[in-house]
Amino acid sequence: MADTDEDEDRADAMFHALADRTRRDILRRVLVGEHSVSALAANYDMSFAAVQKHVAVLERAGLLTKRRKGREQLAHGEVEAVRSVASMLAELEDLWRGRIARMDELLEALESAHTTENQE
Amino acid sequence: MADTDEDEDRADAMFHALADRTRRDILRRVLVGEHSVSALAANYDMSFAAVQKHVAVLERAGLLTKRRKGREQLAHGEVEAVRSVASMLAELEDLWRGRIARMDELLEALESAHTTENQE
DNA sequence: TTGACATACAACCATTCGGTTGTATGTTGT
DNA sequence: ACAACATACAACCGAATGGTTGTATGTCAA
Secondary structure: OOOHHHHHHHHHHHHHHHOOHHHHHHHHHHHHOOEEHHHHHOOOOOOHHHHHHHHHHHHHOOOEEEEEEOOEEEEEEOHHHHHHHHHHHHHHHHHHHOOOOOOHHHHHHHHHHHOOOOOO | OOOHHHHHHHHHHHHHHHOOHHHHHHHHHHHHOOEEHHHHHOOOOOOHHHHHHHHHHHHHOOOEEEEEEOOEEEEEEOHHHHHHHHHHHHHHHHHHHOOOOOOHHHHHHHHHHHOOOOOO
């Protein structure tokens, strides 16, 4: 247990990555489909290097993954990472509702194991 | 229409506010209940002024509101703001699912008006 | 009124961020 | 082999961030 510090590091990285409109826009595009870095760069009024750095920030945060295809590097969004950010916010909301006194994922895992109903 | 720029500004501010573990911790506390700024500051190994600035960042992002109570300033979390961040992430997820081609809130509002079925 | 507490804010500092240009390393097609 | 393209990365710069200390303002209690 007690990987709480790395969790916070990950949260820092993810929220930081999302705190820039260019990066959010890139993320939207790569969630819809794969795009090469230069294809992405074509959409913005800044240098290729700047866009490449934005992609790198998203990648370090785990929100995006790259896959080699010939001489291009195709980026696609990691929806699981987006969901993990959403679940942090859900935790905040639960805290507000007074539900949780911080029992971590343990009970949460148990609960979702029981709820085998509306999976999707 | 086209307040899209201010929306992005708000998104920038909210994600930025959340991209710091001290601020996330403060937000957790004030979502559970009201706390004065100095009561909050007592929890952290930094100056009062530093904590006061963190509170100000959360306040500017709309994630927290203050209320005067005597000589104290009681802060409480704004769960609606948390939800609005969550809904941005939900939009990203919808984009991934291929649901939305970006028709903004207009059709979304219409749709939810029609769908009076499974509300939750 | 005065002293103590709660808050706000300015000034300062080191570090990080978001951008730039330039250079190096692959990869492809001819 | 070579020219062109796609990517990565280093070095640099101005602005913003996260912290500090110090000072000003407001409110309560005696």
